[in-house]
Amino acid sequence: MRSPPIPARTIQETVLATQGRPGWVHSILILVAAAAAALGGWCWSLQIRYGMGLSGLNRPVAWAVYITNFVFWVGIAHSGTLISAVLFLLRARFRTAIYRVAEAMTVFGVMTAGLFPIIHLGRPWFCYWLFPYPNQRHLWVNFRSPLVWDVFAVSTYFIVSAIFLVVGIVPDAAALRDATRGMRRRFYAAFALGWRGTDEEWRHYSRAYLYFAAFATPLVFSVHSVVSWDFAVSILPGWHSTIFPPYFVAGAIFSGVAMVVTLLVPLRRALHLEDLITTRHLDLASRVVLLTSLMVTYSYAIEWVLALRGPPGLERSILIYRATGDYAPLFWVMAVCNCLIPLALFSRRIRTAPWVLLAVCLLVNVGMWLERFVIIVTSEAHDRIPFDWRTYRPQPVEYGITLGALGWFFFWFLIFV
Amino acid sequence: MPSETGVLGVFADPAGAACAVRALRTAGHDDVRAEAPAPYPELIEALGRPRSRLDGVVLGAAAIGTLAGFALCIGTSIAWPLLTGGKPIASVPPFVIIAFELSVLVGALVNLTALLVLAARARRRRRVPHDERFTADRVGVFVAGGDAARAEAILREAGAEEVRRVP
Numbered sequence: 150m151r152s153p154p155i156p157a158r159t160i161q162e163t164v165l166a167t168q169g170r171p172g173w174v175h176s177i178l179i180l181v182a183a184a185a186a187a188l189g190g191w192c193w194s195l196q197i198r199y200g201m202g203l204s205g206l207n208r209p210v211a212w213a214v215y216i217t218n219f220v221f222w223v224g225i226a227h228s229g230t231l232i233s234a235v236l237f238l239l240r241a242r243f244r245t246a247i248y249r250v251a252e253a254m255t256v257f258g259v260m261t262a263g264l265f266p267i268i269h270l271g272r273p274w275f276c277y278w279l280f281p282y283p284n285q286r287h288l289w290v291n292f293r294s295p296l297v298w299d300v301f302a303v304s305t306y307f308i309v310s311a312i313f314l315v316v317g318i319v320p321d322a323a324a325l326r327d328a329t330r331g332m333r334r335r336f337y338a339a340f341a342l343g344w345r346g347t348d349e350e351w352r353h354y355s356r357a358y359l360y361f362a363a364f365a366t367p368l369v370f371s372v373h374s375v376v377s378w379d380f381a382v383s384i385l386p387g388w389h390s391t392i393f394p395p396y397f398v399a400g401a402i403f404s405g406v407a408m409v410v411t412l413l414v415p416l417r418r419a420l421h422l423e424d425l426i427t428t429r430h431l432d433l434a435s436r437v438v439l440l441t442s443l444m445v446t447y448s449y450a451i452e453w454v455l456a457l458r459g460p461p462g463l464e465r466s467i468l469i470y471r472a473t474g475d476y477a478p479l480f481w482v483m484a485v486c487n488c489l490i491p492l493a494l495f496s497r498r499i500r501t502a503p504w505v506l507l508a509v510c511l512l513v514n515v516g517m518w519l520e521r522f523v524i525i526v527t528s529e530a531h532d533r534i535p536f537d538w539r540t541y542r543p544q545p546v547e548y549g550i551t552l553g554a555l556g557w558f559f560f561w562f563l564i565f566v
Numbered sequence: 567m568p569s570e571t572g573v574l575g576v577f578a579d580p581a582g583a584a585c586a587v588r589a590l591r592t593a594g595h596d597d598v599r600a601e602a603p604a605p606y607p608e609l610i611e612a613l614g615r616p617r618s619r620l621d622g623v624v625l626g627a628a629a630i631g632t633l634a635g636f637a638l639c640i641g642t643s644i645a646w647p648l649l650t651g652g653k654p655i656a657s658v659p660p661f662v663i664i665a666f667e668l669s670v671l672v673g674a675l676v677n678l679t680a681l682l683v684l685a686a687r688a689r690r691r692r693r694v695p696h697d698e699r700f701t702a703d704r705v706g707v708f709v710a711g712g713d714a715a716r717a718e719a720i721l722r723e724a725g726a727e728e729v730r731r732v733p
Contacts, residue, residue, distance in 0.1 A: 287645060289643075289645060290642070292661055293648070293653075293657060305671045312674055312675075327698035342682065347599060348610065349685075353681055354685065355610075356620045
């Protein structure tokens with residue numbers, strides 16, 4: 150049921166109340182996140198100093214936890230633009246309570262994802278080679294390679310998402326500027342960019358916002374499609390599949406919206422925003438999680454149907470290996486977290502019980518991280534040549550860098566809130 | 567910049583502000599402006615402003631981005647040919663991806679620049695006496711020039727909480 154509209158003054162006062170000094174719990178969380186990020190940085194420094202041999206990467210598994218993290222965090226970043234742009238164009242009004250958090254999550258998610266292709270490089274100081282630039286040897290990047298498509302897609306996504314977030318903040322920053330004094334007023338004035346709210350400003354702003362949404366909407370679908378082509382354009386069994394783009398996009402929205410709910414439930418409690426971010430908003434967001442879970446389940450099923458209907462071969466072999474081989478426990482945890490547990494969201498009682506919803510969404514994120522790991526690692530570990538098969542195990546630096554990425558993301562997010 | 571003379575009405579209800587704007591325009595006041603915390607559709611409609619000129623600029627920029635994307639891919643492929651299995655050097659299908667990304671990137675950057683320029687110019691040219699309530703929960707309707715007494719009467723009649731002459 151829709152709750153009655155809240156007066157603008159009450160909304161402003163509630164939001165202003167969240168802008169005070171951070172409490173001790175908030176400060177400790179920021180320190181913990183910073184410590185985790187520092188641990189990740191230290192692990193990376195070890196890897197740079199002693200070489201990639203410190204990681205578990207070796208022939209034939211050359212892509213593993215780092216690329217899993219890259220795909221996971223790009224996926225997390227998807228919900229922000231989905232909620233901002235796609236739901237804006239569809240006039241879904243429930244987005245207004247949650248879109249700022251989702252947009253911020255997008256920007257910090259891409260900032261985290263963008264680290265991994267660089268961490269994954271043996272010589273990260275040459276990462277600028279990924280971009281085309283005139284040089285004395287007249288060399289250019291190969292635009293037929295999906296890895297270069299990725300560079301363009303992820304960079305564009307980061308820039309457009311950051312612009313979307315900053316432009317969206319302008320009128321809110323102006324409201325905070327006018328409601329505060331001293332240093333804080335100057336801080337908010339910097340983000341308000343002189344905004345006053347005149348009808349002429351709104352005239353241009355509304356049009357520009359529509360264009361940002363129109364640009365960002367195809368971008369949402371293109372970025373994860375391009376990420377999926379990193380795999381699908383190769384000829385490795387388990388990767389070379391035409392269903393990868395829609396499958397990856399659905400998975401990205403699934404994990405992204407689940408992450409939004411994961412962040413919103415504790416946030417609304419900690420900042421006393423229960424009247425602004427109501428259980429109805431959580432209910433509607435969790436319906437998106439349920440819908441995308443069904444799409445992901447359908448994609449899993451289609452992979453099996455295609456492999457089993459065709460002649461016995463590598464595709465069938467790799468899928469059977471996923472379900473019964475070295476990584477079978479991860480595969481089954483993934484299937485339970487992504488396909489079975491979200492079915493609980495058919496119950497309205499669960500959709501409107503914030504802490505149960507939080508548990509479901511946390512499990513979805515565990516499942517989605519495992520999904521990327523299973524897809525990436527099993528196909529390489531069990532490729533075309535049996536003598537080349539090898540079981541990959543992540544090493545301490547990889548765990549440290551993965552934890553560091555989590556810390557890096559939460560550090561920025563906690564500073565933002 | 568010297569401040570303009572006129573009458574400012576403060577409204578709690580955007581619908582009341584929209585009624586006032588309509589009445590003022592019907593009464594012959596040509597220069598009616600507003601300041602509000604959100605783009606209330608009824609208020610924007612009552613003011614009857616033309617559509618923003620962003621369209622041509624942004625769509626043009628996106629088209630330039632598309633062409634730049636193709637030019638970059640085709641030009642660099644010819645400058646540094648990678649011959650693989652008899653495939654064409656300038657193979658257009660994969661280049662569509664780069665062209666798309668650049669059209670979005672250039673379009674978005676030009677959209678941002680055009681918004682900043684147009685909004686700053688609009689703020690300078692069509693000022694409304696600023697009140698901190700106008701970014702919170704009140705709508706300001708400003709009538710520049712014209713018959714001030716008549717404008718005051720119309721604003722009060724439409725339900726303005728407060729009406730004052732500026733400066």
